[in-house]
Amino acid sequence: MIFQESLGISIGDHQVSLVYVKGTLRGMTCAARGSLNLDPGASLNEKLHAAGLAVVEFLRENNVGNPSIYVGIPPSSAMFKAIEFPSAVRHNLGTTLTYELEKHIPISMEEIYFDHQIIGEAENSRISVLLAVVKRNDLQHYLDFCHRIAMGVNGIEMSSTAVANALIYHLKGKTAGDLGEDFLKLLRGAAPSDTSQSEPVSALMKTFDLPSEDLVAAFGLALKGMQKVSVDINLMPMEYRRRPSRTGHYAMMALAVLVLLSVSAWGASYWMHHKMVSGSLNAELKRLASEMAEITKIHGRIDAVEGQVAALNRLNAAYIPVSDILRELTQILPDTVWVREFSLGGGKIRLDGYADSAPDLISLLEASPIFKDVFFTSAIVKEKDGKERFNISMELESS
Incomplete structure (x- = not known):
């Protein structure tokens, strides 16, 4: 400051x-x-x-x-509104607002400037967003x-x-x-x-x-x-x-340079005074560094083996039948949702489809005991028939 x-x-x-x-x-x-x-x-x-x-x-x-x-x-020149969204859209909030704005503001996007600010956490894993709009x-x-x-x-x-x-x-x-x-x-x-x-x-x-x-x-x-x-x-x-x-x-940088020069001048005299002691210490440090390098290599090999064992344990614990995954999706997704593409690999699931209200799907999937880290991988696209196309990525809870 x-x-x-x-x-x-x-x-x-x-x-x-x-x-x-x-x-x-x-x-x-x-x-x-x-x-x-x-x-x-x-x-x-x-x-x-x-x-x-x-x-x-x-x-x-x-x-x-x-x-x-x-x-x-x-303040009379602008409009304010507090809106709630699923917390999963936090990192894609600007894009989400672009598609959702006309639902909340009775003016077309071409006629306004707007900005937003997350002002708090709401219930049920949702965020409260302050929206400011001016013509x-x-x-x-x-x-x-x-x-x-x-x-x-x-x-x-x-x-x-x-x-x-x-x-x-x-x-x-x-x-x-x-x-x-x-x-x-x-x-x-x-x-x-x-x-x-x-x-x-x-x-x-x-x-x-x-x-x-x-x-x-x-x-x-x-x-x-x-x-x-x-x-x-x-x-x-x-x-x-x-x-x-x-x-x-820039002023702070200049002040820092002056301080650095002063410290350097003092340090130079101190270094000259202890030069001989430093030489012997450096030789000992080189010897210890060589020994430490060997120890580090051994630790590296141990860590690699432990990592392989942990990976095998995770693979064994993460197995969930595909039939159970599909059954869970059928039970929690509304009848109005149409899944066009489903893919599973490496403990991650990707869904591509259409829904009446895509943002609501995040909270539904997060509530499932077998899914976690649910988020949109791209912006929601509204089709001509009013459906919202979505691309969702999530992980299995045990992965």
């Missing part, structure tokens, strides 16, 4: 707030903050023009270097605003997610799920003082000298440029994002 710097810009309906934070040897500090009231009767483009001028003036007045920059937009036309106004910032912008999110991140940062060790109902209230734009988290937010404001609650969102945005945050949502398309600043990284 040392030598890092970050700027958070929170754009609301009536105000733009800015917080500039820097990393020091003592930790993170708020180096500057500011705000500008916006004309409620002005158009969005007029408000963003005024906000752009405020940003330029803020950068000039506070001699801001080359910070990471994150922009927050009003492309609505976000374009803010993208145009970002283009006018010469340094470039690293990301765009809702100011409400930034407030949640600021609060979670102050609570230390807490997660979004630990906030309970307050988390969803904050996401929908509720002021922290209107939730049960008003005292922690007041303490955060006192710690970082934030005179107004409106600055908490800007602080949460700046926080994202300093460390990993709990709710990592970024609605800015990848091609528009500025790469993170490497200034702090």
Whole structure:
């Protein structure tokens, strides 16, 4: 965090707030903050023009270097939804959402930008996913605003997610799920003082000298440029994002080189003093290394034999008749599932077929006493007749 710097810009309906934070040897500090009231009767483009001028003036007045920059937009500009999925799709969640999104959001994929975040574990081996969606036309106004910032912008999110991140940062060790109902209230734009988290937010404001609650969102945005945050949502398309600043990284490298040179100078004198002793020790080490090499070879042969014995034992224990496997699949798979291809080899089973709801198959197969490590080997493809084609891999429980 040392030598890092970050700027958070929170754009609301009536105000733009800015917080500039820097990393020091003592930790993170708020180096500057500011705000500008916006004309409620002005158009969005007029408000963003005024906000752009405020940003330029803020950068000039506070001699801001080359910070990471994150922009927050009003929560009313986006839609939030919490969705549950089988935990098996965790590693293929982006692809799964692409096919499932239109079931949950009444807008076509071509009209939106979206991002997601796993926010907790649900019951029955399922995960809870926070989905954030914004219309492309609505976000374009803010993208145009970002283009006018010469340094470039690293990301765009809702100011409400930034407030949640600021609060979670102050609570230390807490997660979004630990906030309970307050988390969803904050996401929908509720002021922290209107939730049960008003005292922690007041303490955060006192710690970082934030005179107004409106600055908490800007602080949460700046926080994202300093460390990993709990709710990592970024609605800015990848091609528009500025790469993170490497200034702090290079400064740390330079400092490390200086320290290394100092240590090396001290070490050189120490080495010269003990050169004679080191020579005799090296000779003894070479002799011991030769003996150790022989011992290592013997251990290697022993390990190889033990591995062969263990493999034979596993093969003997892993045998399950194919008829039992097919009987188990027939009993647990719904009648609407059509298995087109079944293969078994090396203790692994592959299924290729069609189902009304492919994601539900993972939990059904995981519940079987003879199957384990069930996962999709490719993205689910929705056919013209509404069926979902799937490719599933799993292992036998005793293998």
